[in-house]
Amino acid sequence: MEITMIEIRKLKVTKGLLAFATTFLLLLSILPATAQTVLQKVNSNGKITVATEVAYPPMEFLKDGKVVGYGKDILDLIVADMGVQLEQLQLPWDGILAGVLANKYDLVATSVAIKEDRVDKYAFTRPLAKAQTMLVKRYGDSMASLNDVNGKIVGAELGSSQAAEVEAVDAELKASGGKGFAEIRGFKSTDDMRLALAGGQIDIGTIPSFSLATMQEQRPNTFAQLALIGNGTLFAWVAHPNGADLRDRINESLAK
Known part of the structure; x- marks a missing residue:
């Protein structure tokens, strides 16, 4: 049987299309599916x-x-x-x-x-x-306002909005001629900071203002409000x- 040049060309095209289709399907099989939201x-x-x-x-x-x-x-x-x-x-x-x-x-x-x-x-x-940032003290402590915080050790949770506002207050105290805080001590958790305050390792703690009532209910005669700082933060x-x-x-x- 004699095969013409035209038939040979058709055969080559057909083989080329089959190879392309096979490669395309293989690529589809290995590509990751569209990621879910x-x-x-x-x-x-x-x-x-x-x-x-x-x-x-x-x-x-x-x-x-x-x-x-x-x-x-x-x-x-x-x-x-x-x-x-x-x-x-x-x-x-x-x-x-x-x-x-x-x-x-x-x-x-x-x-x-x-x-x-x-x-x-x-x-x-x-x-x-x-909530605003609230400075809290130990129950019965004589500190009454921001005028009494110079030279005190204050604690704040690392990376929190309270920590940033304490740093701003420290700068204001120093700008007005005060000593500022003796130390701003960072804590990995608010619970650790509260334990340090109750145990006397720090003089002042920092919390969102909405937390005080529950804290006082949980631990009566342990914490008291000292002052509010900042303009309030949305959570x-x-x-x-x-x-x-x-x-x-x-x-x-x-x-x-």
């Missing part, structure tokens, strides 16, 4: 994993070994509205924000101050609370910056 992952898993520092009463704290507080009540309502299960991790403040950036969990459901240097790094929910929860869809879904529930 944070909300899609939560919905497909049927579970949202959140990290909480249980150190900000009445928003988040421990009672009888369980996470309780206004923030926990709100979180439970949101999770129910989303129709998923909740996995809540109890973590110290140190590293909790880095964890959400590393996708170790879906949400930081603890009271995070909305600060200018954070708004571009995280997807903040709508605010859940507002919210945060997701990964790529988790805006989860943030928006949470905001929908908060608006109900």
Whole structure:
């Protein structure tokens, strides 16, 4: 049987198309599937994993070994509205924000101050609370105002909004001719700072103003208000910056 040149060309084209198709299908098989968004992952898993520092009463704290507080009540309502299960991790403040950036969990459901240097790094929910920074002293201490804090040791949680405002007050005290604080001592957790205050290792502690009443209820005759500083801070929860869809879904529930 005689094969013409035209048939030979057709055969080459057909073989070329088959080779191209085979290569294309092979590439499709090894390429990763389109990545899910944070909300899609939560919905497909049927579970949202959140990290909480249980150190900000009445928003988040421990009672009888369980996470309780206004923030926990709100979180439970949101999770129910989303129709998923909740996995809540109890973590110290140190590293909790880095964890959400590393996708170790879906949400930081603890009271995070909305600060200018954070708004571009995280997807903040709508605010859940507002508070000023409160300087607290041991119950019965003679300090009565900011005029008495020069030369004292003050404690603050590392990286917190309270720490930044204490540094601003220290600068103001020195600018007005005072000594300023003898030391601004950083702590990895608010609980550690409160223990140091109660035990006399520091003279002054720093907390959000909404925490004092619960602290006094938990430990009567231990802490007392000294002064309020700053202009007040809004607190919210945060997701990964790529988790805006989860943030928006949470905001929908908060608006109900």
